Amino acid sequence: MTTRIAIIGAGLMGADHARIVAEExxxxxxxxVCDMDAARAKAVADRLGAKDVGSDPEEVIARSDVDAVIIASPDFTHAPLSLACIRAGKKVLCEKPLSQSSQECLAVIEAEQAAGARYVQLGFMRRFDPSYVEMTAALAAGTLGRPLMMHNFHRNLETPAAEFTGAMAITNSAPHEFDVVRHVLGTEYTSISAFxxxxxxxxxAPVVMVLETEGGxxxxxxxxxxxxxxxxxxAELVGEAASISMNHVAYTRLDRAQRQSTTFExxxxxxxxxxxxxQNRAFLRFAQGEAFPEQGASAWDGYAAAVVAEAGVTALASGVKTAVAMIDRPEVYA
Amino acid sequence: MTTRIAIIGAGLMGADHARIVAEExxxxxxxxVCDMDAARAKAVADRLGAKDVGSDPEEVIARSDVDAVIIASPDFTHAPLSLACIRAGKKVLCEKPLSQSSQECLAVIEAEQAAGARYVQLGFMRRFDPSYVEMTAALAAGTLGRPLMMHNFHRNLETPAAEFTGAMAITNSAPHEFDVVRHVLGTEYTSISAFxxxxxxxxxAPVVMVLETEGGxxxxxxxxxxxxxxxxxxAELVGEAASISMNHVAYTRLDRAQRQSTTFExxxxxxxxxxxxxQNRAFLRFAQGEAFPEQGASAWDGYAAAVVAEAGVTALASGVKTAVAMIDRPEVYA
Amino acid sequence: MTTRIAIIGAGLMGADHARIVAEExxxxxxxxVCDMDAARAKAVADRLGAKDVGSDPEEVIARSDVDAVIIASPDFTHAPLSLACIRAGKKVLCEKPLSQSSQECLAVIEAEQAAGARYVQLGFMRRFDPSYVEMTAALAAGTLGRPLMMHNFHRNLETPAAEFTGAMAITNSAPHEFDVVRHVLGTEYTSISAFxxxxxxxxxAPVVMVLETEGGxxxxxxxxxxxxxxxxxxAELVGEAASISMNHVAYTRLDRAQRQSTTFExxxxxxxxxxxxxQNRAFLRFAQGEAFPEQGASAWDGYAAAVVAEAGVTALASGVKTAVAMIDRPEVYA
Amino acid sequence: MTTRIAIIGAGLMGADHARIVAEExxxxxxxxVCDMDAARAKAVADRLGAKDVGSDPEEVIARSDVDAVIIASPDFTHAPLSLACIRAGKKVLCEKPLSQSSQECLAVIEAEQAAGARYVQLGFMRRFDPSYVEMTAALAAGTLGRPLMMHNFHRNLETPAAEFTGAMAITNSAPHEFDVVRHVLGTEYTSISAFxxxxxxxxxAPVVMVLETEGGxxxxxxxxxxxxxxxxxxAELVGEAASISMNHVAYTRLDRAQRQSTTFExxxxxxxxxxxxxQNRAFLRFAQGEAFPEQGASAWDGYAAAVVAEAGVTALASGVKTAVAMIDRPEVYA
Structure with a gap:
């Protein structure tokens, strides 16, 4: 039984997802392949051999020949389209963020609670990266002792847009760190400070945040x-007994001009x-009827990331430590 | 059009290939899935959802519902079964070695010449490893200057069998190095010494070999x-201007008990x-009608590895430098 | 002209200093060699061939056969004995801290101002470590662009005493970082937060501090x-154009038991x-009449470290960002 | 009792030794400071505060105000001047090689045997490098198991002279490796092959040598x-149980222009x-009457290096494995 997948959004991320579905x-x-820009949708569809194209996301989600959906359209469409998928009873892999508004995330959570099941897997793909997987395993094996600290550094070559602000660093870039740290530590944040x-x-300019967790x-x-x-x-995870750090992975090193070097992506x-x-293989199994992926991020995780980002923006603007307050975890995410 | 693949041999390597075909x-x-041991074939077939099983390789190769073949049966069967595939006009990915006998390799070469086309891709998978790919790219880009030396180290945790000899180190383990070095340097060997x-x-005990190439x-x-x-x-590739080395790749490092460490496989x-x-994706494209994979190893490469291994065994036994003499490269491998 | 040096304090650090003077x-x-514990002084003096021993620091400092002094006695004696050296007109290398009280540091500063010259070099030896020297050089060369951030991690195997507190982490361990960061960046702190x-x-438990500087x-x-x-x-120094990090220095690595590892001290x-x-060679040249060492730490640097540590203790206790307020830099430290 | 040292040769190495004696x-x-070129001797002597200069090495060695000697004059003078030191009954640290002629080395050995004591320490300084010290320690501790192989790579930026030949690579550069490997392994060579x-x-062009030892x-x-x-x-020392390798030591690493790099000297x-x-500190203790330094290289070690280098030159010229034949170790080096 082949699972027929629709890709909503044919930009950079959407095209990548389409390629993974087609080839991996x-x-x-x-x-x-669905995009407001019909030509863009067609180009991706033709290159990868998609069955059809579309330009209206809701219509595509509702199609009877679509079994599951991947959302890679602009951020503000993520929550509404996820809700459309829930209504259509279709599993959806939604690119992060679910929404930058925690309120809007709650609407998705309520829809899943009402449906009594999870439909939305969020694209926090770092949870599937071997570095974090090895950290989680070291913690579970007791190699590190109880976790004390996690240090994280996220660096881009340059910002895509000139109007990028410190608040956007918190709402657009930091959520990957907010999520994967929660996932590795298995705890929630209680406060955030920003500098x-x-x-x-x-x-x-860079933003440096210090967060405290329920786990201390x-x-x-x-x-x-x-x-x-x-x-x-x-990233470095520091335990009471030992510490584990992400390596800079490179397959080769070059000795040249009095330097030994490796490359950055x-x-x-x-x-x-x-x-x-x-991540997408895990989503496929989920879409085919298996349980929600153990490593996967849910709508609840999207909500958690939104709440801490909102508190982070406040902390940066005010210069004071800000509480991170979440609702109780609904039963569907237990 | 789905390409229907038969796996000959359901041991460790055969099961790995079957999994790649089924899942990747x-x-x-x-x-x-074909194996002399019917139960072993059935176990792999059931686990991975193969359509059918078989126990007679030649019969399986000839089946009309088999489009291409992967040979992972015992070494001595590689050449005869490759010949059977050529006779059947089917593309075959044959695990290394093609044969430990250069004469037997020549029989395969002659069959391909007679057929006027290549059918056999050899399982020298290292050519597809990013380390060697980056070395080749650095050489092509002129980053290293002209190549001078290549140093290679191949270490196993332990030998599978107690009767493993130095000659077997040369005929069974070294062919990977023989092949990938030829591939990276784009040249043939002229002599080999062994210690x-x-x-x-x-x-x-370890075996240390020194080889000279046509390229100097x-x-x-x-x-x-x-x-x-x-x-x-x-591996390290030393050029006249610079040097490139394979890194020990590890995603994390552990600080514990006064040591900082990474793991070996x-x-x-x-x-x-x-x-x-x-490698197997490249083979699939080949089986589907594309040209022989640029990075892939052919029967000619299998012959080259056998010739140098034979010379290496002589060199080890005699203690003197031994010439590596190959026939001229047939046109079908031009 | 041999410079005759007295060591005050024959504990671990004092014995190390005595050995450097005697052998390096x-x-x-x-x-x-002077210590309250006469037997301890004698043991060190005998082992290293000191001319004489003493038990009264002030008396030793005043001796006419003593040209310069190294203070390695308990912390609370550092400022009073430094003042004694200034009174005696003798150059002194004083182990850090000058004092944990910024007020007491100011007394030393006033004494040097009154004398119109510097006498005290502080034992912030990290300024002489090649890692920090290379960082400073990279900054000066413009390799990094303007400095943006400096991240520092100081980890001990274990605390010497069971009663060690978070405040003590700030007052006893952190001053090395407080000092070397000021030295590398060439700026003063304006605020400190502690977690x-x-x-x-x-x-x-660990203490994590975030400091802001006058340089932004x-x-x-x-x-x-x-x-x-x-x-x-x-340590990592992040500039607008590049970043430089301290390496974990080890002369060898060991491949054993499926791990590749290096050791920690x-x-x-x-x-x-x-x-x-x-550091001590620089002090000797200072004691012999050369200018105050360019890399050396002065009484002013001791004061700066004390002020930020005091603010850090307040920040940790209060949970709020605390200002770091220093007096204007006196002319003698211009 | 100050040990008065004469430096023979005021070139690059001689000036370095003079600086170590004067400052370390x-x-x-x-x-x-003695040199045929009086001006060169004077320049070094003045810069470092030497008592006197000289231009006749034998005369300087014989001076009654000289207690010990360091020879850093051209290679061909090493053996004759070492003999002069033995005659004068003075300990000498002689830069490597003792002589490129094993016969000439034997003359020094005979002189020491006749004198019934060692006078000559050879400047194979690598024995004092922490990398090799840690290798030796790992071997002694049993961490590696019995040693099987040692791989060595010696790379210069460029040759000092245009007329440098492969034979000179063996006689001038390789002796450091010849010596330190013998020292670490505690064995002698039996054969050498060169490529x-x-x-x-x-x-x-580079020279690659393979040597066999008495220890197998x-x-x-x-x-x-x-x-x-x-x-x-x-360098890498491979044992039956584990392997230890020299690290590329760098105090910092730079992240810049999509590369992470460290520097080479x-x-x-x-x-x-x-x-x-x-090494020079060990020599000073030897000159002051202590036993010959445990890590130090003797005239015997100089002879061993010369013998293997001579065999290496033959091996390179002939293209065949060449025996390394040494006299029995005289009692004075037991």
Missing amino acids: LPGAALQV QPTRSDALV QLVTIEINNNAAYGYDVR ADWRGRYFDAYRQ | LPGAALQV QPTRSDALV QLVTIEINNNAAYGYDVR ADWRGRYFDAYRQ | LPGAALQV QPTRSDALV QLVTIEINNNAAYGYDVR ADWRGRYFDAYRQ | LPGAALQV QPTRSDALV QLVTIEINNNAAYGYDVR ADWRGRYFDAYRQ
């Missing part, structure tokens, strides 16, 4: 959207290529 | 089948997981 | 006195062996 | 005098700075 997911078929140095130019851990996160030297994600697509593949 | 190759179907230290126990390069290869500490493959299956996947 | 400083003589996770046992930089400092895995100091004495030697 | 060896005095790739230019080990040595990318020495002087210091 035996058991799945690339059924429809920012000054740059000598017009680019957005400290979490630090640096978001540096204009690191200039490369795409670089680092230009963006996240090379670094997390395999994490996306693993 | 959209466009391919796991049609038949061996002594161990204090009954295990096979020196190649060193250490095969250490009982390295005891882990599965570890290293226990065997090649974890290390080359992705190389096998890429 | 041509041009210096180990004149007197602490919780441990499951009675040991002191953010500085993070983790002090983990019970890291359990080893003595480990890390048990404490700071191995790690900073050469920094102490370079 | 408490208990030693830089008594005389050389071809370069596309007029520079000397294999030793590989690559000498690449025109590596172009930097000064780089590597331009020559051996930075890399082995501390090894020279430790």
